[in-house]
Amino acid sequence: MKRLAKILGVAMVLLGSISLAACESYGDAEEAKPNVYQQVKKSRTIIWGVRNDTRLFGLMSIKQNKLVGFDIDLAKAITKQMLGKDGKAVLFQTTSKTKIPVLKNGNVDALMATVTITPEREKQVTFSKPYFNAGQSLLVKSTSKIKSIKDLNKTGITVLAVKGTTAVANIRKFAPKARVLEFDDYGQCFTALKAGQGQAMSTDNGILAGIAAENKGYNVVGGTFTNEPYGIAVDKGQTEFAHAMNRALSELKKNGTYQRLLNKWFAGIPGFDIKEAAR
Amino acid sequence: MWNLFIDNWDTFLIGFGNTVLCSVIALIFSLIIGSGFAILETVPSKLWRTVARIYIELFRNIPLLVIAMIFYLVIPQFLFKVNGFTAGTIGLTLYTSAFIAETIRSGIGAVGDGQMEGARSNGITYWQAMRYVILPQAFRIVIPPLGNQFVNLIKNSSVLAFVAGFDLMYQGDVIASSTFQTIPTYIIVGIFYLILTLPLSYYMQSLEQK
Amino acid sequence: MDFVNALSWENVHFLLQGLWVTIYVSLISIALSFIIGLVLGTVRYSKIPYLSAITGFIIDIIRNLPLLLIIFFTYFGLPGLGIRVNSVVASIVALVVFESAMIAEIVRSGINAVPEGQMEGARSNGMNFMQAMFYVIMPQALLKMIPALLSQFVSLVKDTSLATIIILPDLLYHAQIVYSQNTNYMIPMYLIIALMYFIVCFCLSLVASYLQKKFG
Numbered sequence: 001m002k003r004l005a006k007i008l009g010v011a012m013v014l015l016g017s018i019s020l021a022a023c024e025s026y027g028d029a030e031e032a033k034p035n036v037y038q039q040v041k042k043s044r045t046i047i048w049g050v051r052n053d054t055r056l057f058g059l060m061s062i063k064q065n066k067l068v069g070f071d072i073d074l075a076k077a078i079t080k081q082m083l084g085k086d087g088k089a090v091l092f093q094t095t096s097k098t099k100i101p102v103l104k105n106g107n108v109d110a111l112m113a114t115v116t117i118t119p120e121r122e123k124q125v126t127f128s129k130p131y132f133n134a135g136q137s138l139l140v141k142s143t144s145k146i147k148s149i150k151d152l153n154k155t156g157i158t159v160l161a162v163k164g165t166t167a168v169a170n171i172r173k174f175a176p177k178a179r180v181l182e183f184d185d186y187g188q189c190f191t192a193l194k195a196g197q198g199q200a201m202s203t204d205n206g207i208l209a210g211i212a213a214e215n216k217g218y219n220v221v222g223g224t225f226t227n228e229p230y231g232i233a234v235d236k237g238q239t240e241f242a243h244a245m246n247r248a249l250s251e252l253k254k255n256g257t258y259q260r261l262l263n264k265w266f267a268g269i270p271g272f273d274i275k276e277a278a279r
Numbered sequence: 280m281w282n283l284f285i286d287n288w289d290t291f292l293i294g295f296g297n298t299v300l301c302s303v304i305a306l307i308f309s310l311i312i313g314s315g316f317a318i319l320e321t322v323p324s325k326l327w328r329t330v331a332r333i334y335i336e337l338f339r340n341i342p343l344l345v346i347a348m349i350f351y352l353v354i355p356q357f358l359f360k361v362n363g364f365t366a367g368t369i370g371l372t373l374y375t376s377a378f379i380a381e382t383i384r385s386g387i388g389a390v391g392d393g394q395m396e397g398a399r400s401n402g403i404t405y406w407q408a409m410r411y412v413i414l415p416q417a418f419r420i421v422i423p424p425l426g427n428q429f430v431n432l433i434k435n436s437s438v439l440a441f442v443a444g445f446d447l448m449y450q451g452d453v454i455a456s457s458t459f460q461t462i463p464t465y466i467i468v469g470i471f472y473l474i475l476t477l478p479l480s481y482y483m484q485s486l487e488q489k
Numbered sequence: 490m491d492f493v494n495a496l497s498w499e500n501v502h503f504l505l506q507g508l509w510v511t512i513y514v515s516l517i518s519i520a521l522s523f524i525i526g527l528v529l530g531t532v533r534y535s536k537i538p539y540l541s542a543i544t545g546f547i548i549d550i551i552r553n554l555p556l557l558l559i560i561f562f563t564y565f566g567l568p569g570l571g572i573r574v575n576s577v578v579a580s581i582v583a584l585v586v587f588e589s590a591m592i593a594e595i596v597r598s599g600i601n602a603v604p605e606g607q608m609e610g611a612r613s614n615g616m617n618f619m620q621a622m623f624y625v626i627m628p629q630a631l632l633k634m635i636p637a638l639l640s641q642f643v644s645l646v647k648d649t650s651l652a653t654i655i656i657l658p659d660l661l662y663h664a665q666i667v668y669s670q671n672t673n674y675m676i677p678m679y680l681i682i683a684l685m686y687f688i689v690c691f692c693l694s695l696v697a698s699y700l701q702k703k704f705g
Contacts, residue, residue, distance in 0.1 A: 052656070053669040060666045062503045092575075093656045097452060098564070101461040105568035124459045164456035181363065181443040182453065184654065187668045188352075191675045192443075195355040197362070214671055340690035341683045342647040345661065349683065353676050430553065437555035448557060461565050469558050476553035487598065 036109050036234065037241035045088040048075040049108035052093040053185045055210030056265050057114050060093070067091050070265040074131065075112040077257050078232075081248040095185060096164035100124060103235055110245070111233040114204065116166045126238055127231035128245040131258075133277050134204035135224025136170050139193065139212060146200055148222035152178045158198035160189050167203045170226050186211065193218075204228050209272050280463040287454050294450030295471050297364065301446060302433045302475070305372040309432070310425075312372065313379025318409060320384050331380070338377035343438050346370040351442040367439035367446070375432045382428060386421035387413055426483035430476050437472075447471055495677035500667050504678075507663025508685055510577075514659065515646045518581055522588035522645070523638075529589060530596025531622065544593075551590035557651050559587045564655040580652035580659075588645050595641060599634035600626060632704050639697035643690050650686070660685060 040046050050071055051058030058069040072091065079089035092108045099113050103125060116134070117127045140146045152159055153175040161167040163182040171180050181198055183189040190211055193201045201208070208220045232249075234241045252258045259278070266274050284291065319331035338346065347370035355361060361369070390413050398408035440448035451468035455461045533545045551559065563583040567574050574582075603626050611621035653662040664682045668675040 052666065055669070059669060062499060062667060062670060095654075095656065097456055098655065100456070100459055101565045102568070104459070104461070105565055106571075107568040107573055120457075121459075163452050168453075169457070182449075183443060184441060185665060185669070187665060187672050187675060188348075188441075190672045191352050191668075194672070195352050196360055197351075197355065197443075211672070215673070336691060336694065337687065340643065340647075340687045340694060342650040342661070342686055344650050344653075345679060345683050345686060349679050353679065356676065434553070434555040437557045440557070448555065462562070462569070465558055465561050465565075469554050472555060472558070473550065473553055477549065480549065480553055487601075 035240060036238045037244055040109055040241070041083065044083050044086055045090055046075075046079050046083070047090045047092055047107075047109045048079075049092050049094040049099055049102055049111040049113050050075060051095075051113045053095070053187060054114060054207055055214065056206055056269070057210075058112075067093070070132070070261060071112045071114065073261045073264070074252075074258070075110075077252055077261065078112075078245065078248045081251050082244055096162045097184060099164070100233075103233055106235070109234070110241070114207065114230055115233045116204075116228040117231040118166055121233070123236075125233040125236055126242045127233055128242050128249060130229035130231050131249055132206070132230040134206050134228040134230060136167055136202060136226040136228055137205040137208050137220050137224050138222045139190075139201045139208045139218055139220055140199065141193075142217050142219045144199065144221075146221065149174050149225045152200060154178065157200075160192050160198040160201040162186060162189050162203060165203055166226075166228060171202055174225060190215070206266070206269075206272065206277070209269050213269060280460075280466065283454075283458060283460050283463050284467055287458070290450050290454055291447070291467060291471065293445065294447035294468075297439070297445050298433070298436050298447040298471075299475070301364065301368045301371065301436050301439060301444070302429075305368055305375060305432055305436070306429055308372045309376035309379050312376035314383055314414075316376065316380035317383035317387060318414075320380070321387055321409075323405075335377045335380050338373050339381065343370060343374045343435055344441060346374055347438050347442050363443035364439065364445060367436075367442045367444040371432065371436055371438065374435070375428060378428050378431070379425065382421050382424045383417060386417035389420050390416045423483050423487045426479060426486070430480050430483070433475050433479075434472065491671075491673045492677045494671075495667070495674035496681065500674070501681075503667060504660065504663050504682065504685065507658060507660040508689070510657065510663075511646070511649050511659040512689065514577065514581055514584070514649050514652075514657065515642075518584040518588060518649075519642050519645055521581075521585045522592055525585065525589040526592025527596055529593035530600065531627075533593060533597050534600045535618070535622075548590045548593050551587060552594055554587075556583070556587045556648055557654065559583045560652055560655055576652070576656045576658070579655055580649070580657040583652065584645060584648065587648075588641065591641055591644075592638065595634055595637045596630070599630040599637070602633050603629045635704055636697065636701045639693070639700065643693045643697065646690055646693065647686065 050067060051069070052060040052067060054069065056069055058067055058071045060066075061068045075091070076089045079087045092102070094102055094108070094111070094113055099111055099115065100121070102108050103111050114134075115121070117130060121127075138146065138149065138152070146152065152171070155177050157175070157178040159171050159175065159178050159180050161171060161180055161182055163184055168180055168182060171178060181192065183192060186203070186207065189201055192198060205220060205224050212218050212220050232242075232245050234245065249258070262274055262278055266272055266277060316331045316334055319327050320335070322328060347367050350361065350370045351363060351366035354366070394412055394416070395408055398412045399405070403411075436446055437448040439446035440452055443449065447468055451464050455464040458464065529544055529548060533541050533548065535541055560580065560583040563586070564574065564576070564579040567579065567582070607625055607629065608621055611625040612618070616624070649657070649659050650661040653659060653665065656662065660682050664678040668678050
């Protein structure tokens, strides 16, 4: 037993020092970051972090065997606008949970992945101007008595959301009495709703509209109770790159490409106002 | 990293508590179920042996993540509602019980047929021989491998994170995605797991060396 | 629930592509982690001053952590050191790191199970430590390790499913893509991939028990 205690003692000390060292080296990496804008101009390639599970924005389509959605098209258009015709957009699939870490650690150059601009996130990353205005809403069974966010603020109510999304914090703010369960993707989250693991699923209206359009018996209710402007995220301090994004985005708005993409994906989606989104 | 822990210590501790709770529950039940199927595999009846074999092979050869998902998403649609913690713990219990059954069965095998025959020829029944002669010896043989299974069980409990089971890994995910301090958060989570697993596996190593 | 449409040829074909990724990632990881585990286990056993102790300590830390954490550390941590990773590379690195530690432990207890007299005998016949290890101890130890090694390999195949969390395009991930097209497919998908994993792992288990009978 004595020997065991000794081994454990040494183990814990070593472990502590390793983890401290790990943290420090992680911290160092934060400081000496190269200028991403100069890099992408040189390599003529932008690596985009995008979604793969989100209908209308970024979804892996089996039929076409590629990623499709508004975010995907816009990312490609911005790449061409910024780097010229030979510019290449590489799509790197991320989830809600992994998107910010893969941007922070330099694995992707920019995120076009339904990322809401929030003050907390602005401490970690630099955002472009908003490219899409969403708002958080609720998805419920059509037989449900829940009509708005107010109906959720009761004990015994469980709201389903996806890890790493702003929906989680917003529900805690608007309906503090409700319990929030978090999942890794929208499919799991919606199936949990179907399995009765909660009374409502909450995220941005565009995403919910995509799910409701595919599933009879489920409705988006209560309008939007938050503003969720989506921005293109680049790593903190890459202001030159963010400005370049803004320039490209306003060019695309001027030449009509932006409106064309918006119509392509969102025209005819019930309960969805294109003018609101492009505001 | 220390500040991160101080700011979120309650969240970490809830996760730690749930991981411990889930591991203990799963350990107890998987020991019971596992021993049951191990014994079933040695009974003379071929039918029961086949049943045990099917159970063990089924749960041993499907990823735990898939098993937990099926319990969480499929069962509620047909049978009864389960929350993530319960579904994950049930999945973990059944998965581990298959490994424990396999471990104990090999222990029973190691005790040898001679012992059983000897005991039977002394006039005691099959079940008495099992209870008083074979199992006590078998358990002594299998304690180190069982300990390793328990270490695996604690590590595998991290699968609760996928079914919103509020365990250590889930709470880590929640903290990481709200503080954006991904690596430091997971280092703290790792230290918590090591607090549980490291003493146990050193203890098992020292048992093995005796 | 919609079994018929869920299991259209298109979807099944897509799942099979995922299964192929699961299999090749597993095979690469098995090969690499077997070699590395063999070396690490031997180093740990050899009682080389400092080196063995440090190796042993690192092995113990790694094998006592959940694989999920190792996957996160590789995926989120490696790029911090200036290495851009894709999910296939990150998954293989994480699996190899974790499984090598597990295999090193199996190797160590396998070597321990060979009677000590064997080493002494070999040494007194004029072999050096490496020769004795290679020609006398290892062959016997490997025979003893076969069952544990094979069940570890089966675990590795199952463990690849955890890498779905970092978007390894494996079987589980492809199933998730299928049910993102239509969430009605989710339950059929989980059941069908459970079956697919079962078939692959069970075949491996059968090989394991055959080898166990042959050598055991």
